[in-house]
Amino acid sequence: MESLPPSLRHLNHHQAPPTINHNGNSTNPTKDKDNQDQEYDLAVPIIDLQSLSHEKSKLDEACKEWGFFRLVNHGIPLTLLNQLQDQAKQMFSLSFDTKQASCNGNSTTASYFWGTPALTTSGTALTGGPQNAHLVEGFSFSMGQISQFQPQLPELESFRLLLVEYGKHLSRIATTLFEELVKSLELKNLLDPLSSKSSYLDVNTGNVRVYRYPSCPDSNDVRWGINEHTDSSVLSILSQDDQVSGLEVLKDHKWVTVKPIPNTMIINIGDMMQALSDDTYKSVFHRVKINNNKERISICYFVFPDGDVKIESSKYKPFSYNEFRAQVQKDIKETGNKVAGLSRFPRNNKDN
DSSP: OTTSOGGGGGGGTTOOOOOOOOTTOSSOGGGOOTTTTTGGGGGSOEEEGGGGGGOHHHHHHHHHHTSEEEEESOOOOHHHHHHHHHHHHHHHHSOHHHHHHHHTTOOSSEEEEESOSOBOTTSOBOOSSOTTSSOOEEEEEETTSGGGOOOSSHHHHHHHHHHHHHHHHHHHHHHHHHHHHHHHTTOGGGGOTTSTTTTSSEEEEEEEEEEEEOOOTTOOSOOEEEEEEOOOSSEEEEEEOSSOOOEEEEETTEEEEOOOOTTOEEEEEOHHHHHHTTTSSOOOOEEEEOOSSOOEEEEEEEEEOOTTSEEOOSSBOOEEHHHHHHHHHHHHHHHSSOOOGGGGSBOOTTOO
């Protein structure tokens, strides 16, 4: 297909898939079955945002035991979610050359990528292995600058307008959840607007990634859009395709397939929240499986601390998100994978 990057076009021609480097991970995904743990999905926690004051213990337990939950009554109009999905499909249907030229990988506001979900701060693909190691393509948008973005493509401009509205909801949800979590952790000082620690969740750092995972017909092998990993964020908010499954999360050493449910957001704890919670909350491992019959589009929002604010924890030596990100990118360049990021910052006895 002309719309797919050259490295992904084999998926539609029944050719052998590229080799995926899976160093350092604890499981062997190629042995998983399509129907593994389907019933276990029923146990995924569901949090009602409109009743959050009555679900504090349920939210706290979800973050401790899963690091992951479904969010209902989130206040995002269903029409907006549907428009985002429809417009994303139009963007991805453009020719590969058109998509590549639309951003050229040089914009800090928007970029187009494929073959890897790892990007530098300038939006260029970051990989230490083959460019086609992951079966994915996508667009990345910096929400702090999205209002000023002036794309030349009508499809990108239409999506930008939707993102401006969507971003307001994402900021509201992320802030509401973060406030509730730090209260549960008795870290209310992180919310003090007069404190130097007031930017542990900075909505100006918000980033939206729009992913397209192509289908792979007539394949007897398990193929991966994104290998298992944790997010580096404080929180991640996912709107996934409401018809096509693919997302899996690791729970009690089992992979749980997260079935799509319309008008339901997926929230997961990231590395920064795990560090802030002294490992009380879990930055969950997750991955994306390629569907044999249908392509899948998902839209994920990642929000981080201010880059220079120090993360202080009894489990890890003090570090900033900028330092954490630099270490992750160094690991990807050297190994092709995100080595478990927090393990790079162990607290020594001499650390205060």
